[in-house]
Amino acid sequence: MTSFTMVECAREDCSHTFVKNKHNQKYCSPECCRVATNANIMRKYYERRDRLRGSERECIVCAGKLSRYNETQYCAACSSQSSVADAREVSDFIGGRF
Secondary structure: OOOEEEOOOOOOOOOOOOOOOOOOOOOOHHHHHHHHHHHHHHHHHHHHOEEEEEEOEEOOOOOEEEEOOOOOOOOHHHHHHHHHHHHHHHHHHHOOOO
């Protein structure tokens, strides 16, 4: 038995509801998919352009200033702390010492 569920289109400007044809369908039409994809591409382009031009950015953990060459949203210190915490968690899980 097939169940039909109505879902809302994932594109911000579209409010259509539709029945999914595929399990991973997010958009109501190929046109909506194309528009959303192009918007995402342009958003990433402008973010990268602004970053390389030196716009002010802050680490989302400690609010420290990020370098224009840092592609992530975390400073090096916060990334390092996260890596150490992950290593300790794995070590504790397997019963070793870190």
